[in-house]
Amino acid sequence: xxxxxxxxxxxxLSLGAGALGAVLGIGGGLLLVPLxxxxxxxxIRFAVGASIVSVIATSSGAAxxxxxxxxxxxxxxxxxxxxxxxxxxxGALLATSLHGRWLxxxxxxxxxxxxxxxxxxxxxGVEEPPAPDALxxxxxxxxxxxxxxxxCEVPYxxxxxxxxxxxxxxxxxxxxxxxIGAGALKVPALDLAMRLPVKVSTATSNFMIGVTAAxxxxxxxxxxxxxxxxxxxxxxxxxxxxxxxxxxxGRLHSxxxxxxxxxxxxxxxxxxxxxxx
Amino acid sequence: MSVERSEExxxxxxxxxxxxxxxxxxxxxxxxxxxxxxxVALIGVGVTLSFFHNPERLTSRVDLTPLLSPxxxxxxxxxxxxxxxxxxxxxxxxxxxxxxxxxxxxRVLIAFFSFRQQRDRAFVRMTSVVLTLxxxxxxxxxxxx
Numbered sequence: 001x002x003x004x005x006x007x008x009x010x011x012x013l014s015l016g017a018g019a020l021g022a023v024l025g026i027g028g029g030l031l032l033v034p035l036x037x038x039x040x041x042x043x044i045r046f047a048v049g050a051s052i053v054s055v056i057a058t059s060s061g062a063a064x065x066x067x068x069x070x071x072x073x074x075x076x077x078x079x080x081x082x083x084x085x086x087x088x089x090x091g092a093l094l095a096t097s098l099h100g101r102w103l104x105x106x107x108x109x110x111x112x113x114x115x116x117x118x119x120x121x122x123x124x125g126v127e128e129p130p131a132p133d134a135l136x137x138x139x140x141x142x143x144x145x146x147x148x149x150x151x152c153e154v155p156y157x158x159x160x161x162x163x164x165x166x167x168x169x170x171x172x173x174x175x176x177x178x179x180i181g182a183g184a185l186k187v188p189a190l191d192l193a194m195r196l197p198v199k200v201s202t203a204t205s206n207f208m209i210g211v212t213a214a215x216x217x218x219x220x221x222x223x224x225x226x227x228x229x230x231x232x233x234x235x236x237x238x239x240x241x242x243x244x245x246x247x248x249x250g251r252l253h254s255x256x257x258x259x260x261x262x263x264x265x266x267x268x269x270x271x272x273x274x275x276x277x
Numbered sequence: 278m279s280v281e282r283s284e285e286x287x288x289x290x291x292x293x294x295x296x297x298x299x300x301x302x303x304x305x306x307x308x309x310x311x312x313x314x315x316x317v318a319l320i321g322v323g324v325t326l327s328f329f330h331n332p333e334r335l336t337s338r339v340d341l342t343p344l345l346s347p348x349x350x351x352x353x354x355x356x357x358x359x360x361x362x363x364x365x366x367x368x369x370x371x372x373x374x375x376x377x378x379x380x381x382x383x384r385v386l387i388a389f390f391s392f393r394q395q396r397d398r399a400f401v402r403m404t405s406v407v408l409t410l411x412x413x414x415x416x417x418x419x420x421x422x
Contacts, residue, residue: 004328
């Protein structure tokens with residue numbers, strides 16, 4: 001393989017990862033890291049370094065459109081970032097004292113459970129309206145977005161703010177310790193606990209994952225784990241892919257997004273459980 | 278002349294000012310978009326430059342191992358700037374990556390100032406907590422290495 005082919009291949013694959021990440025609200029690190037290490041023989045350090053940059057690229061590339069189209073709920077994101085940032089700090093503090101294996105097992109089990117819970121909501125049926133939430137009212141978290149696929153404005157009310165904040169703290173801690181999987185936990189929390197529409201959940205998760213990843217990225221850079229030959233094409237590819245992916249999310253039906261997310265979530269859960277086994 | 282300029286500045290503020298309804302959204306969306314465009318442009322320039330300086334990398338199967346090796350990347354701002362002065366491709370790629378990493382932090386900073394201008398106390402407090410936590414985790418990460 002010539003260096004040029006290597007660069008072009010990385011760009012192309014990251015393009016796909018970015019597009020998928022933009023639609024599902026996940027960073028795609030869980031897809032990129034094994035691809036880089038197993039497929040291209042990249043050292044795990046540089047693979048993780050490149051994937052952290054790709055998470056930021058996916059997040060910022062997608063969020064530019066989602067924030068403008070009000071698909072990402074800015075106020076919900078800013079509120080929950082308190083939880084994820086605190087969690088990320090906790091995770092960094094705990095990272096050395098806990099065994100990774102148990103974490104993978106626990107994380108895998110939690111993801112598998114959330115995938116099944118989200119699958120149940122896919123079944124449809126009439127849902128009772130979300131319980132009133134005083135904190136959501138006070139902070140003005142409720143919102144609405146224009147659904148391109150349904151061609152109508154969809155208003156929604158936010159509930160379970162405290163549970164959501166707690167879950168974000170857990171998600172932040174896990175991603176701080178494992179360096180991965182931030183979005184895979186955030187979307188179920190937004191969906192199941194806070195009852196956001198699934199498109200708003202993935203768009204808002206997309207917006208949030210960049211901040212958590214940026215905190216770790218500085219550290220990876222200082223350590224010399226960001227290799228421009230690898231991270232460069234990955235970053236550019238993920239950005240362009242994410243920007244293209246945002247056009248897709250609006251047009252997809254909510255059911256399709258949910259089904260796609262559940263599928264990827266189950267796959268990630270199996271990977272995690274296998275790692276911990 | 279100076280009057281005209283200040284009028285222009287006032288107009289620019291009116292259209293993109295954070296006080297306008299939905300202003301935070303527009304401001305953040307613009308920051309994110311310009312940030313990623315700048316980053317990708319820098320990476321593009323850097324990759325083009327490095328292939329221009331090493332044309333053999335385009336066609337021949339040179340050993341990839343040194344390119345994937347630990348000593349390849351600059352890991353401090355100074356190193357990046359020194360290499361950039363020599364118009365080295367990887368320095369521009371690195372600058373693009375650094376711009377990308379800075380965007381989410383800048384985004385929280387901008388939100389903080391917008392909420393302050395709107396006197397949205399609860400969100401001013403939240404964004405300042407997030408900024409403090411971000412600074413702490415970066416410092417902590419440095420310290421433990």
